[in-house]
Amino acid sequence: MSSPHPLQLRPLGGCLLRWHQAVDALWQQTPTIQVERTITRGVRAGVQETIVRRGRRLVVDGCKATGELLLKQYRRAVERMLAVPFLFGQLVTDTGEYTLPSILVDARQLMLQRSLTERTMRNHLRQLLDIGFIVRKKWHGRKRSFELWINPDFICQPPAQQPAPEAPKNAENEPVQAASSIPTIGAVLSTNGTKFPVTKLPELPKDLTSEIGQRGQIPSGGISERPFPETEGRNRPESARQASTGAAGGRGAAVAAPQPAVDKPAADVEKRAQQQAYVVSAWGYAKALLYPEHRFSAEQEQRAMQAILAGVYRHFADAHFDYARYHQGVLRRIELVEKHFTRHAGRYYAPMPWAEMIRGRGYFDWENEKGFRGTMAWLVADQRAEHVSRVNRAVGKAVSELKLRRKLDRGQKTPLRIPKQVQGASYAQLYHQHKAALDQLGGTLATDKFDKLVAGIR
Template sequence: MLQRIETSEVMKRATVFFDEHNDKCPTVEVKRKLKDSEQIINRRVGLIPEAVTTTFHTILTEYVHSYNRTCSIMPEGMYTMEDLPAMHTNCVRLAKYCRCTDRTVRNHIGRLRALGMIETKFHGNKKAFELWISPKFLFEQGASGEAGSPQKPPKTAFSPEDSKIFPHNSTHREILGKEKGNADMLIKYGESIQGQKGRADGPVMALNDWVEQQGQSQTGGAARREKSEIVAENDRNRRAKATDMLERWREGWAPGMPKGLEPRFRDMLMNFWLYAWKVVYPHREFSKEKQELAIVAIAAGVFKNFTDVRSEKEWLDFYQLQMDKLDKAGRYYDNHPDAYRPDPYAVHIPGKGYFDWENTKGFVGIEAWIKKDSIRHFRQREAYADKQAEKVKRCEALLRTARRDFEKLRQDMKPRKEVDGKNQIALFQHYNVIFAGQGKKWQEAFCNQYLAQQAVDFEPPKYLKPKRQRQMADRTPATVVVVEDWMTYGEGFYSE
C-alpha cells in the first residue's frame, strides 16, 4: 500500500535541504576592476536560487496530482514503496505552470537532478520524459539530517546501484525503443523482458545483450543484418539459381508446357517463369511437378492463355511490361525480407496463388501499383516543369531589371532603392551573385548581356526606349525651300 504524500511536509523537508546546502556553499574572493583601483568582493558560489525552489514546488504539485491519479486507477500491488509511479511530462508543459521558458525549466531540472532531489528518464527524442521525486523528500525517512551533502546522496529506489532488472513503471505498459527509435518490445504490469517479476535470484542478462540474443536467434545465430547485406545475398542466390537452371536446361531437363502453344509463346512463358523463380523465389526449390503447376498458373493468370489478339510488337511490349512487374516485385521483397511470399499457384484455396488473376493482392495488383507510380511521376514532372517555367520567368525579369539599372547608372538617372549608391563594378558584382544562385546558364546570360551593353556604352536599344524618346529620335530636321509664285501655279514644280 502506497503512502499518502503531504505536500506541505515535503516542502518543509526540501526547504531544510536548500538551507543546509546554501549554508555549506564556500565563499570566494572576486576582484572587480575600478577606474583607479581594484575592489575585492566576497561572493558565495553554488547557491540554489529561488527560481529553482519555485520550479521544484511546481514539479511537486504536478507529481502529487499524477501520483494520486495513478494510485486510483492502477490495480492494488502494481506499485510498491521501492518502485514508485512516475510522472510523464515534458519541459514545455511544465513551463506553462512555472511562468518561464522551457529552456529555463530544463536547466532547473538538471540542477535538481544534480542535487539528488529528482530523477528523470528520457524517451525517444528527449522531449518527453518520466520524472520521480526522491522518496527521502516525499516521505519522512530521516532526510533532514542526511541531505546536506549533494555530492554523495543517499541510496534511493532509483539509484543506479539498485539490482532491479526492470525500469520504473509510469503507465500500464512501457515501450522500450531501439537505437533507431522504433519500438519492438512491450513490458506489462512490471514484468521484465524475460517475463520475471521483482528481483532475480541468479545473474541477470543486460537488456542490450538480450535484444542482441533475440536478433541472433531470429537470424540463425548470426548478427542482425543490414538491408544492403540482405539485397546482396539475394543477388548471389539469384545468380546461383540462374546458373543451376541453365545447366539443367542444357541437360534436357525442363518442365512440361501447355499443349498447342506457338514456339514464341512457349519461350515467353518459360522465360517468365525462370525469371520469376530467380527474382521472387531465390531461396526456394520447386520440383518438376510444381514447376508445371506454376507454369499453368502463369499462363492463365498473367498471359490469359495467350488468347488476346495482339500483333507481334504488341506481344513483345506486353511481355516486357510483365518482366518489369517482376523487377518491381523483386525490389519489394528485397526491401521487405520478412514479407510473406505466397506460392506461385493455388495450393488449398483456388485463386489464392501469387500469379492467379483472381488474387488482386498478388502479381495482378502490381499493375495498379505501377499506374499509381506513373501518375505520381507525371505529377512530379508537371510540378517540376511549372517550377522551371516560373524560374525562367523570374530570371528574365531579373535580366530586364539589371539592364535598366545599368542604363540608369550610365545616364545619371535616379537608381532604384536596392542599388542606390553602387558604381558600375559594385552593380555588376551585385547581379553576378544573384544570377550565380540561379545556375551557370543564367549567370552566363547576364555576363553576355553586360558585355553587349558595355559595347554600346550602355545605350538602350531603339525598340526598348520609351515611346516619346522614339518619336523624338525619328523626327528629322525641316528643310527650307525658297520658291517663287510661278513655281506653285497649276501643275508647277511643287504641285504636291
C-alpha cells in the first residue's frame, strides 16, 4: 500500500464550518457604533437614549449562502484533480507552494440556483473578493462566464508534522538525524521537477501494477510492434536476410551461420515510451474533466486509451510530425470541451470514449466528425482569439508609450517611472521600433490598427 498523500482535504462539513467561523470572526471584528435617538410617543416621550450596535456587515447572509455554494464546487474540483496523479503538479509547485486551481462558473446558472438578480450576484462576488474568500476573478465572453480562484485554506489542511523521536540512552554521542520522515508537498506532488502537463510518467513498482489494474499501460493486442508496414524488410533479423539471399543464389550459395538478433535502438524505445505517455496523459485529463462522475474498470480504461491512440493520435504513423506540440493542443481541446459542457450544463454531455454499439460512434473515434475530432476547429478559433488578444495588447502598449513620449517632448506631467526605451528614443524612433515589432507579430492587420490610433495622438 502506498503512503497517504500529504495534502489532506477537509471534509465537506469541515469546509462549511471553516467558512462559518470566518464569517462569524468578521462579524465579531466589526466596530460598534452609537446611535442617539429621542422617543417622541408614549409615556416615555422626550426621553433620549443611546443604542450601541455593530456597523455594516462585511458579509451578508445571502453572500454567505453564495460562498457556501462556490465552496462546494471548488472542493469538488480540487478533489477531482487529486484523484488523477499527473494533475498533482498543477496544484503545487516544485518549492511546495500552492498554485490555485480555478472553477468555471456560469453567471446565469448561479443566478438561477440562488434566485438572485444580476446586481445582487455582483454585490456578493464583490464582498467575497473584499474579504479574501475569492482570490482572483476573470471574466470570459459577455460577462456571463467567469473563472474564480478561491482561497485554498477553506478546504485544505496543512500536512501534519510528526514529533521528533526520542534518542536512545546509549546513543548520546551519535549525531542527531532528521526528525521528520514526511516528504515535502512539492516532492510528492510535483512531477519530475516540472509543472503540468507532464512529459514523463513515473514508473510504478511491480507489486502495485496488479493493484491498479495496469491502467498506465496501453494494450498491445491490436498494435503492431512495427509502427510502419514498409519497415518490415528493415526490421527482419540478419539471419533471415542471409537465408533469403542464399535461397535466391541456388546451390552454389552458402548458408551463413545464424547470428543473434540486434536489439532495438535506445532512441526508438524512448520514442515509443514518450508516445505511450502522451496517450496516458490525454486519457487521464479527459477522465478528470469530461467523466468526473464515471468510474471505469480496468478493461474500460484500456479500451478508452486504445480509442485515443487510434482516433486522436492515429497510432503515431507520421514519423516527422511534431507530436509534442500536437499533444499540447489535445489537452487544450479537452479543456475547451469541459468549458462547453459546463456552459451548457444539463444539455450536452460526453458520450463514451469508445464505440459501444456502432463502429466509429465513440467520442474519440476518428470516424465521428461530431465527436472529439470536431474540436479541432475550436482549437483554431481559440488560438486565433489568443493571437488577436496578444496583438491588441501590443498595440495598446505601443500607443501608450508614444503618448508618454509626446508628453515628455512637451514638458507635460508624466508618471514617476518611465521606461528606459521611452527615455532613450525620440518619437520617430519609437514609432518605427513599435511598427516593426507589430508587423512581425500581426502583419498589416496590426500595423494598420496601430497607424489609425497613432493618428489620433495630439
